[in-house]
Amino acid sequence: MSDSASAPRFDLDAYFGRIGWAGGRRPDAATLRGVQLAHLRAIPFENLDALGGRAPSLDLADLMAKLVHGRRRGGYCYEHNTLFAAALEALGVRVTLLTARVVLGADRFADRPRTHMALLAELPGDPRPYLADVGFGALGSLLEPVPLIADTEFHDAGRRHRLVHAPGRGPLETWVLQAHRAGDWQAQYAFTVEPFEPSDYEVINWHVATNPRSPFARRPYVQRLTPDAHLLLDGDRLTVTRTDDGTVTERKLPGETEARRALAEEFGIDAPEGLTLLR
Incomplete structure (x- = not known):
């Protein structure tokens, strides 16, 4: 590189x-x-x-x-x-x-x-x-x-x-x-x-992050992989897919507090102060 x-x-x-x-x-x-x-x-x-x-x-x-x-x-x-x-x-x-x-x-x-x-x-x-x-x-x-x-x-x-x-x-x-x-x-x-x-990725990164039409600029999209499951937060939907049998469970997060708690507890992420997750 x-x-x-x-x-x-x-x-x-x-x-x-x-x-x-x-x-x-x-x-x-x-x-x-x-x-x-x-x-x-x-x-x-x-x-x-x-x-x-x-x-x-x-x-x-x-x-x-x-x-x-x-x-x-x-x-x-x-x-x-x-x-x-x-x-x-x-x-x-x-x-x-x-x-x-x-x-x-x-x-x-x-x-x-x-x-x-x-x-x-x-x-x-x-x-x-x-x-x-x-x-x-x-x-x-x-x-x-x-x-x-x-x-x-x-x-x-x-x-x-x-x-x-x-x-x-x-x-x-x-x-x-x-x-x-x-x-x-x-x-x-x-x-x-x-x-x-x-230098190419500086341009692509800026476009994907700041273009108002980019999905990454409009809602949280977070995933975590464990040996047992794949966890996904897409907007206000938390989805867990089991590795062993493919079982999928999904729940809707009712608000900002619950979204921040899910990030911290399920994904190990501390959301930045002042950031609105759910819009």
């Missing part, structure tokens, strides 16, 4: 302490899988900065302060994957930043702009690059990285995924991440392996 000799050394000890990772530090597939899953289970997905009308900082020092040292906040895809990319590079993994179209529920892929950040991870001695992603806020997200191989089903910590090709107009192949849900393969996002730079 960055070859700058002046970049500060990434604090892997603090990051691993935050995500509870006590495993190996070799840049291999087992470490890559374990660190991604640990990150997902430790740091929640949330859009509270955007809901408050500002784009969150993507500066690595700010991300460490908010997501690692702060411990009572999370972030959305640009924050999560910028932090994850820095950790992987500190481990000796080569990382390429990718930008995807979120096509879940879309009739045409081209109708969705490229707004999601994902990562391509290359391991020393391994000819296969991996799609890695700790920032996709959906039930169809990857729990572990998968090799960039088409038409092969992967089982990642209890979920089923595959990558397929789709027609595209550009010179690069279009890849589609699919998740197996409700008895069918559902497209999650589409991407090419064109490299993007941190």
